[in-house]
Amino acid sequence: MPIKLKHINWKYIFGEILLLFVGINLAIWFNEWNTSRSIEKNKEIALAKIKVEMESNLKQLVENHAENQKIPKFFQELNSLKNDKDELLLTPQRWNAFVDAYPDLMKTEDSVSVGNGKYRYEGDTTIFLELTDLSDIAWEISKSTGIFHEFGYDCLYQLQAIYHTQNLVKNELNKATEALGNKSIDDLIRVLSFMDQLETQLEDQYKDMIKSIDNCK
Incomplete structure (x- = not known):
């Protein structure tokens, strides 16, 4: 009994494999491209x-x-105004200029005349950080x-x-x-x-x- 060989269409098979290969690679590429877009956006x-x-x-x-x-500037200037006895003996003009420069830090509490146009000043210091x-x-x-x-x-x-x-x-x-x-x-x-x-x-x-x-x- 003669044996019949079935004809195999290799072109078709290779074509299918090629399409499958291309499809998979396109899917991978698209996924990577989409991921890359998402990363760039984030x-x-x-x-x-x-x-x-x-x-x-x-x-x-x-x-x-x-x-x-x-x-720091306030305390530096305050210390420069004090004498050796840690007193503030100043003219009203000098004291007012100092207080006006730091209105939020120094308020005048008391002043007593000591002669020669000077006064002994006492102030209240308030520090806000x-x-x-x-x-x-x-x-x-x-x-x-x-x-x-x-x-x-x-x-x-x-x-x-x-x-x-x-x-x-x-x-x-x-x-x-x-x-x-x-x-x-x-x-x-x-x-x-x-x-x-x-x-x-x-x-x-x-x-x-x-x-x-x-x-x-």
Whole structure:
């Protein structure tokens, strides 16, 4: 009995395999492309939120930095006005000029004439420390989601440096608050002096990053 061989259409089979191969690769490519789009979108959102966060922090920092640095200047000038007996023997013009320069820090309590147009002044000193609420929520979210890995090395390095300096400022602010609570003026002035350097550095870091953060995209 003769054996009949079934004809195999190899072109059809290879065509099907090729279509399957192309289909799988297209699906993989589309999935990767879609994932890439999602990552880029999330990166843009994260960077935009960090930028807004830094702009808000910078505005607060500049205002409160200026106010808090009046405190060391105030005590420096106050001490320069005192004589060897720790007295304030001044003319009314000189005293009023001093009080007018620091209206929130010094109020006149009493004055007694000591002759020669001078008075012995006593004042009431009130110290208010401006507390800057430096937020790091946007930065922490970018780390917790892992999207910060997409920022690029230079950008990531700058951001890490900024938030490190920010934490140093917050730590020193806590020390200043503690010194004020303990009524330790010497400690307060020492901490504020160091804060002046840190806050100036942080302001510059904020400004540079705000200008260049769009390049992180």
